[in-house]
Amino acid sequence: AVTRAGARPGDLLLVTGTLGGPGAALAAWSAGGVPTAWARERFAGPVPRIAEGQALAEAGAHAMLDLSDGLASDARHLAAASGVSVVIHPEQLPVGVGCTPEAALGSGEEYELLVALPPAAVDALRPHWDAQQQTPLTIIGEVQAASVEHPAGTVRVIPRNSPGSVRVEFATGHDHFSPS
Numbered sequence: 624a625v626t627r628a629g630a631r632p633g634d635l636l637l638v639t640g641t642l643g644g645p646g647a648a649l650a651a652w653s654a655g656g657v658p659t660a661w662a663r664e665r666f667a668g669p670v671p672r673i674a675e676g677q678a679l680a681e682a683g684a685h686a687m688l689d690l691s692d693g694l695a696s697d698a699r700h701l702a703a704a705s706g707v708s709v710v711i712h713p714e715q716l717p718v719g720v721g722c723t724p725e726a727a728l729g730s731g732e733e734y735e736l737l738v739a740l741p742p743a744a745v746d747a748l749r750p751h752w753d754a755q756q757q758t759p760l761t762i763i764g765e766v767q768a769a770s771v772e773h774p775a776g777t778v779r780v781i782p783r784n785s786p787g788s789v790r791v792e793f794a795t796g797h798d799h800f801s802p803s
Contacts, residue, residue, distance in 0.1 A: 625679070630686035630705035630739035632768040637745070639675050639736045639758045641665075642694060643722030646730025661719055669734040675758050676736055683744040690733035695778060697737055702766075703776030705739070711764040712783045728780065739766050 630636075644665025651658035658666070672689070679687060686705055690697050694711070702709045713724035722730075740748070745762065752760050769775040 625676075625684045625687040625738075626704070627686050627688040627701045628704040629684075630701055630707050630709075630766045631741070632707060632766055634685055634739040634741055634766040635745050635762050636698070636709055636711065636764040636766060637738050637740060637760055637762050638690070638694070638717065639672050639738075639760055640733070641717045641719045641759065642690070642733055642735065643719045643727035643730045645669075645732040646693070646726055647719065647722050650726070659721060662721075665719070666732065669732065671734060672736050672758060675756055675760075678748075678752070678756060679736065679738050679740070682740065682748040684738045684740050686739040688737055690735045690737055691731060693729045693731040693733070694737065695728040695780075696731075698778045699776055701737060701739065702778060705766070706769055706775045708767050708769050708773040708775065708777035708779065709764055710767060711778065711780045713780055714782055715761065715763045717759055717761045717763075 644662045647662040648658035648666035651662065676687060686701055688697055688701055692700070694716070698709050698711060711728070713728070716724045716727050718724055718727045748760075767773065769777070773779065
């Protein structure tokens with residue numbers, strides 16, 4: 624079993640699939656509209672990524688969890704459990720049609736996988752992934768050592784080509800107990 628507690632500084636952060644569908648469906652319904660077929664299907668019929676999780680574990684994943692609370696929240700869970708901080712590059716997020724990276728960061732009930740893998744494992748896995756899996760696997764960021772400035776559990780969303788002080792504001796993620 625690969626838990627959320629093993630991410631190490633230097634690991635790459637990756638996600639399976641395409642993000643934002645469940646959040647887009649809820650936003651459409653909340654506004655009195657109708658979600659796209661893709662967004663509705665992502666909300667109503669999530670597909671567990673069991674084969675993908677097994678392949679990632681065999682490839683040497685240090686940490687992994689499903690995105691049930693949204694990428695922003697679940698990245699925070701991984702970082703806190705592992706005693707590290709993480710950086711997510713929003714322009715690298717695999718978002719669905721009509722979704723923004725900011726919306727995808729907060730979209731819950733995704734059931735895609737967030738995984739921390741060493742770069743060498745990603746390089747070794749990449750040639751076989753597309754042949755063996757139909758689910759995309761995308762590098763979205765990296766794991767960094769916790770510090771005074773960025774303590775364990777910190778998630779920073781920083782566009783790749785911007786100064787380190789630039790941050791993108793995003794929702795905190797899905798809350799199963801929220802009344803809305």
